[in-house]
Amino acid sequence: MSKHRSPLAAVVAPVKAVTIAPVKALFVSDAREGILLILVAIAAMIIANSPLSDAYHSLFHATLPFTPVPKLDNLHLWINDGLMAVFFFVVGLEVKRELVEGDLSNPMARRLPVLAAAAGMAIPAVIFILVAGDDPVLSRGWAIPAATDIAFAMGIVGLLGNRVPQSLRLFLLTVAIVDDIGAVAIIALFYTAQVKAMWLIASVAVVAILAVMNMRRVDNLMVYALAAIVLWVCVLNSGVHATIAGVVAALMIPMRNRKGNPLLVKAEHGLAPWNAYLVVPLFGFANAGVDLRGIGLDGFFAPLPLAIAGGLVLGKQAGILSAILGAKWLGIAKPPAGGTWMHIWGVAALCGIGFTMSLFIGTMAFANNNELFEQAKLGVLTGTLISVAIGYTLLRLAPQADASEGASKD
Structure with missing residues (x-):
């Protein structure tokens, strides 16, 4: 793909090869999504610390004059429980794509990313618990530093151009996808x-209908969309978080229709730009605004922010690097070829970019405690900014390496 090709072009371009995952194509060489998220976060922070702060919070949290879904009575809830279902639907499509035909379909290829992702979720959680202590209220946030933001991390990699070997781009993307699988399981x-x-019974019935549609290879995506909306309503009212409906519905989309033409890829191509340029930025803008006025050093070093930042910065690096070193020492997997250990360290640091999924888990962990949610943000x-700084610096300074002289060389 051309270095300067717009991701939007992928939507209208013919699907030339079903072996290329469209979300991967969007993020491998384009930094726009990452830059957009950075700008959105900055804008939210500026507004939240300006005279417009009250208007900002009122916009998202004021009760709506009318809502078709009683449980969603403000814009913030519609974004987090409604619009984010689209985000999780796209995640589900990518996960299924990777498991069936992508990098996660090969046991050897997925071994190292899966191990790295597992350790990269476990160690941040341990650090969080150690720092936050035994406070049962704070402990609800243990999963916040476990996630990696695909768009943000790959956006930073895109800014670095060819300084990041392709093998490590793929490794980072695969780790982030496995992270998403883990985050969805944690939420559920x-x-x-x-x-x-x-x-819940109604939800199961809708899933059964979707499964029958899958087996019969129904190729009308609109029918799946309507069924997914019904499933979302049922899950929303069941007590399970509504966004899980997005993942489940995505897993029911057939890879191909009856004629053998790609169907899941078509859905992914159509939704990925909307997800990258509307859903995620809107979520970020609605959730990233932290009022820093009156917050001194004591605020930054309070147990909750320190536990989350420590998990993202130290936990991610420690977990992923230890998994890679351990796998090499045990002889069960080799480090990614084509890069030095400095490259690997830089990529491990970028995995500490939590943002979208971390903020999302924070909304659930502290849904009824706005003060703690502000601390979580x-x-x-x-943690995200520190991870960006460390990862970008390491990868910027890392020497050029090729596959024959990388960290995988014994």
Whole structure:
């Protein structure tokens, strides 16, 4: 793909090869998504610390005069529980694509990224718990530093151009995708409210209908979209977080229609730009605004922000690097070829960019405590910025390396 090719061109271009995942194509060489998220976060911070602060919070949290869904009575809830279902739908499409035909379909190719992602989720959680202490209220945020933001991280890599070997781009992307799988599982298992049996049964019934449509290879994406909306309504009212409906619905999309033409890829191509340029930036703008007025050093070093930032910065690097070193020492997987250990360290640091998923988990962990959610946002933004600075600096200064002289050389 051309270095300067617009991601939007992928939407209208013919699908030339189903072996190329469209979301991957969007993020491998284009830094626009990452830059957009940075600008959105900066804008939210500026507005939240300006005379427009009250208007900013009122815009998202004021009760709407009318809502078709009673549980979503303000714009913030519509974005987090409604629009973000589209984000998780795209994540689900990419996950299925990778598991069936992509890098995660090859046991050897996925071994190292899976190990790295698992350690890169576990160690940040451990650091969070150690720093936050045994406070049961704060402990609800243990999963916040476990996630990696694909768009943000790949956007930074895009800014570095060919300084990052292709093998490490692929490694970072795969780790982030596995992170997403883990984050979805965490949300489903640990951030589910009291389940309402009838709505859950209705959700299962809709999933069964989607499964039948999948087996029959129904190729009308609009039918799947309508069924996905019904599933979202059922899951929203069941007590399980509504965004899980997006992932489940995506997994029901067939890879190909009855004629053998790619169907999932078509859906992914159509939604990826909307996700990258509308859904995620809008979520970031609605959730990244932290009012820093009156916050001194004590605020930054409070247990919650410190635990989250420490998990993202130290935990991600420690987890991923230890997994790579451990896998090499045990002889079960080799480090990514084509780069030095400095490249690998830089990529491990970029995995500490939490942003979208970390903020999202924060909204659930502290849904009824705005003060702690503000602290959580501060921790996410601080940890993300430090991770960007470390990762970018390391990769910028790393020497050029090729596949025969990289870190994988024994």
